Amino acid sequence: MPEFLSVAAVIRATKRQAMRSAVLQETPCAQTGRRLTRNEALELFATQDLLRLGQLADQAKRARWGNQAHFVINRQINPTNVCVLSCRFCDFATKRGRPNAYEMTIAQILDRLSPQLHEVHIVGGLHPDWRWDYYLEMFRAIKAQFPQIQIKAWTAVEIDYFSKKFRMSVEEILRQLQAVGLTALPGGGAEVFSERIRKALFPFKIGAPRWLEIHRIAHRLGIPTNATLLYGHRETHEERVDHMLKLRELQDQTQGFMSFIPLAYQPGRTRVVARQASAIEDLKTIAIARLLLDNVPHIKAYWVTMGEEIAAVSLHFGADDIDGTIGEERIMHAADAPSPVALTRERLVALIQEAGCIPVERDAVYHPLKTYAAANGHARCESSVSQ
Numbered sequence: 553m554p555e556f557l558s559v560a561a562v563i564r565a566t567k568r569q570a571m572r573s574a575v576l577q578e579t580p581c582a583q584t585g586r587r588l589t590r591n592e593a594l595e596l597f598a599t600q601d602l603l604r605l606g607q608l609a610d611q612a613k614r615a616r617w618g619n620q621a622h623f624v625i626n627r628q629i630n631p632t633n634v635c636v637l638s639c640r641f642c643d644f645a646t647k648r649g650r651p652n653a654y655e656m657t658i659a660q661i662l663d664r665l666s667p668q669l670h671e672v673h674i675v676g677g678l679h680p681d682w683r684w685d686y687y688l689e690m691f692r693a694i695k696a697q698f699p700q701i702q703i704k705a706w707t708a709v710e711i712d713y714f715s716k717k718f719r720m721s722v723e724e725i726l727r728q729l730q731a732v733g734l735t736a737l738p739g740g741g742a743e744v745f746s747e748r749i750r751k752a753l754f755p756f757k758i759g760a761p762r763w764l765e766i767h768r769i770a771h772r773l774g775i776p777t778n779a780t781l782l783y784g785h786r787e788t789h790e791e792r793v794d795h796m797l798k799l800r801e802l803q804d805q806t807q808g809f810m811s812f813i814p815l816a817y818q819p820g821r822t823r824v825v826a827r828q829a830s831a832i833e834d835l836k837t838i839a840i841a842r843l844l845l846d847n848v849p850h851i852k853a854y855w856v857t858m859g860e861e862i863a864a865v866s867l868h869f870g871a872d873d874i875d876g877t878i879g880e881e882r883i884m885h886a887a888d889a890p891s892p893v894a895l896t897r898e899r900l901v902a903l904i905q906e907a908g909c910i911p912v913e914r915d916a917v918y919h920p921l922k923t924y925a926a927a928n929g930h931a932r933c934e935s936s937v938s939q
């Protein structure tokens with residue numbers, strides 16, 4: 553694993569800037585082949601040699617994906633913002649009866665979908681009254697009208713809520729959802745695996761052990777999942793690294809995670825922090841995730857929270873995916889995310905091309921659907937790969 557070898561070079565470069573040019577000329581293979589350790593990851597967060605860190609993460613990304621960068625034609629659906637909880641950091645949730653509360657019918661959900669989509673990403677509030685049948689019927693209706701759309705839905709927080717509310721095991725909940733069309737779980741609800749932060753910001757939401765248990769069960773049932781990290785609020789670099797290490801440990805056992813998605817916290821009106829994490833923090837987090845999570849195939853630069861430009865730059869810092877067209881994002885935009893609510897296929901292709909990468913359109917489980925030309929300028933389909 554040559555990339556881990558060069559991590560030591562970055563750490564040395566940080567400690568001895570005078571040696572920088574010599575270190576940068578070292579070949580990755582000149583080092584040892586072990587995994588990145590917790591202390592090394594922390595030293596990388598402290599490095600001032602951002603470009604060398606990016607270079608190492610880029611090498612690790614290229615070893616897996618070459619010059620490719622993935623995206624998906626998808627639509628995000630947040631069926632309701634009515635939630636039984638009131639997490640301190642959340643600008644999205646509200647209570648029934650408030651002016652901003654909304655609840656979507658299945659017909660309204662179907663209206664937002666189209667045959668061009670490959671993925672629908674569904675997450676929302678923990679609704680106090682909806683019946684289990686509603687959730688099953690939602691999936692049945694989507695698959696009946698749009699059989700080509702893969703359903704990526706419900707965070708571990710929601711699965712846990714369904715399990716308790718409807719008095720079924722997590723396994724039974726997942727099996728029933730699978731039977732009506734569930735393809736994958738998104739990675740939300742993980743926030744940061746820190747009891748200190750959980751008690752301060754979301755004390756009534758599940759913590760790391762339950763989140764990891766639910767994903768472990770999903771993996772056992774053959775449901776691939778994703779994993780997020782919410783950063784840039786009150787967490788420390790140690791907590792970020794520990795979060796990633798817990799994911800790495802589970803992934804060693806199950807191989808069920810498809811992607812890791814660092815989510816930059818949007819301060820909104822919560823006043824948890826004054827401003828969003830800097831671009832430097834975004835890039836370091838992406839790069840260190842690529843180096844630390846050596847067993848997770850995809851590292852996603854989520855343009856909704858990072859912005860289009862930093863997401864594109866991240867493709868040179870270890871990311872190989874920038875998510876998708878989204879269609880309509882409510883959760884981050886409730887917290888005043890300045891990014892657009894949607895991007896077109898052409899815009900995503902152009903962003904990736906401008907970054908010098910080859911755009912690869914994918915589905916929800918990373919099957920490649922179409923590869924585009926790498927050239928700058930207009931999107932041009934180069935070849936197609938059938939599912």
Ligand code: SF4
Nearest residue numbers: 635637638639642645
């Ligand atoms: S973060 Fe999720 S669980 Fe917490 S209040 Fe917001 S929607 Fe509800």
